[in-house]
Amino acid sequence: MDISLRDSTTSHSTFSGSNVSSLTENNFIAAAVTAGVCLMRNAWKEDQHPSFINFISTFLSANSFRLNFVPIAPDFIFNCGGLSVAFIFVTNWDCNNVAPIFNRVKKLKMQFARFYVVITLPAKEQFDSLIQSYFKFGMVIGKPTFVPVQDSEMGFEKMVKIAHSSGVYKQERIGEKLKAERKQLVQGMNFYLKVLTSIPGIDNHDANSLSQAIGSVQAIAKASKEQILENTDLSTDKAEMVSRFLRDPKFYLCPKIN
Structure with a gap:
C-alpha cells in the first residue's frame, strides 16, 4: 500500500484504489x-x-x-x-x-x-x-x-x-457517445442511399426525396405507386419502378441494364 504525505505544494498523495487526474x-x-x-x-x-x-x-x-x-x-x-x-x-x-x-x-x-x-x-x-x-x-x-x-x-x-x-x-x-451515434447515423444513411440508388433510374436526389417524404426502406417498400407520386417529385416511371423493384422479388433479382 502506497500512502505518503509529501512536503510539497505541487503534489499530494491520494489514498485510493484509482487515480484522480490533477491540474496545475x-x-x-x-x-x-x-x-x-x-x-x-x-x-x-x-x-x-x-x-x-x-x-x-x-x-x-x-x-x-x-x-x-x-x-x-x-x-x-x-x-x-x-x-x-x-x-x-x-x-x-x-x-x-x-x-x-x-x-x-x-x-x-x-x-x-x-x-x-x-x-x-x-x-x-x-x-x-x-x-x-x-x-x-x-x-x-x-x-x-x-x-x-x-x-x-x-x-x-x-x-x-x-x-x-x-x-x-x-x-x-x-461527446464520444454523440460522435459514435453520428458516425452510426452517417453509415446508416450511406447504406440507405446505396439500397435505393441500386434501383434502376433512381439517383441520390430521388433517394433523399423518398427518405424525407416516406421514411425507411421498409416504409418505401410498403408504399404504393400513388403514395410515392403524391408525396415526392419522382416521375410516374420512377414511382412505378420503385414500387415494383421493392415488392417483386422476381423483378429485383433479375439483372437490369440501365
Missing part, C-alpha cells in the same frame, strides 16, 4: 470555464475559521463556481458538468475521537456514487492515526477514496480539482 494551478483556472455549483454544509461552515471560509469563497469565485450554504449530509457537494461529487472534509483530525468520522463515511458512501474523504493531516502522528483507524474500521481501498493533505487550503483546492476533472471526464464521455 494555471491549467485548472484556465480549464474551469464551465465551472459548476458548490454546496457547503451549514454545520461544517460554523466549525471553520472565518478566514478559511473567505478563502473558499474567493477561490470559488475566481474559478467561476457558485457557492451555496445548505443543510446537506456531506460537508460538500459539487456539481460540474451535470455530475455530482460528494465530500467529507476533515480539517481537524482528533486522534482520540475518530469513530464519528468513520461512522459518517460508512453511512454516506451508501448514498453517493462519487464520494471522497479529504483529511488535513499536518503531523506524522495524525497520519499514522489515519492508517491505523482506516483498517480498524474496515475500510476498503477506494470505497470511498481518502485524500490526505497537509493543510486545509490544499485540501479544498484538491476537492475542486477532483470535482472538476470528474465533470470534464463525463462531458468527454458524452
Whole structure:
C-alpha cells in the first residue's frame, strides 16, 4: 500500500484504489470555464475559521463556481458538468475521537456514487492515526477514496480539482457517445442511399426525396405507386419502378441494364 504525505505544494498523495487526474494551478483556472455549483454544509461552515471560509469563497469565485450554504449530509457537494461529487472534509483530525468520522463515511458512501474523504493531516502522528483507524474500521481501498493533505487550503483546492476533472471526464464521455451515434447515423444513411440508388433510374436526389417524404426502406417498400407520386417529385416511371423493384422479388433479382 502506497500512502505518503509529501512536503510539497505541487503534489499530494491520494489514498485510493484509482487515480484522480490533477491540474496545475494555471491549467485548472484556465480549464474551469464551465465551472459548476458548490454546496457547503451549514454545520461544517460554523466549525471553520472565518478566514478559511473567505478563502473558499474567493477561490470559488475566481474559478467561476457558485457557492451555496445548505443543510446537506456531506460537508460538500459539487456539481460540474451535470455530475455530482460528494465530500467529507476533515480539517481537524482528533486522534482520540475518530469513530464519528468513520461512522459518517460508512453511512454516506451508501448514498453517493462519487464520494471522497479529504483529511488535513499536518503531523506524522495524525497520519499514522489515519492508517491505523482506516483498517480498524474496515475500510476498503477506494470505497470511498481518502485524500490526505497537509493543510486545509490544499485540501479544498484538491476537492475542486477532483470535482472538476470528474465533470470534464463525463462531458468527454458524452461527446464520444454523440460522435459514435453520428458516425452510426452517417453509415446508416450511406447504406440507405446505396439500397435505393441500386434501383434502376433512381439517383441520390430521388433517394433523399423518398427518405424525407416516406421514411425507411421498409416504409418505401410498403408504399404504393400513388403514395410515392403524391408525396415526392419522382416521375410516374420512377414511382412505378420503385414500387415494383421493392415488392417483386422476381423483378429485383433479375439483372437490369440501365
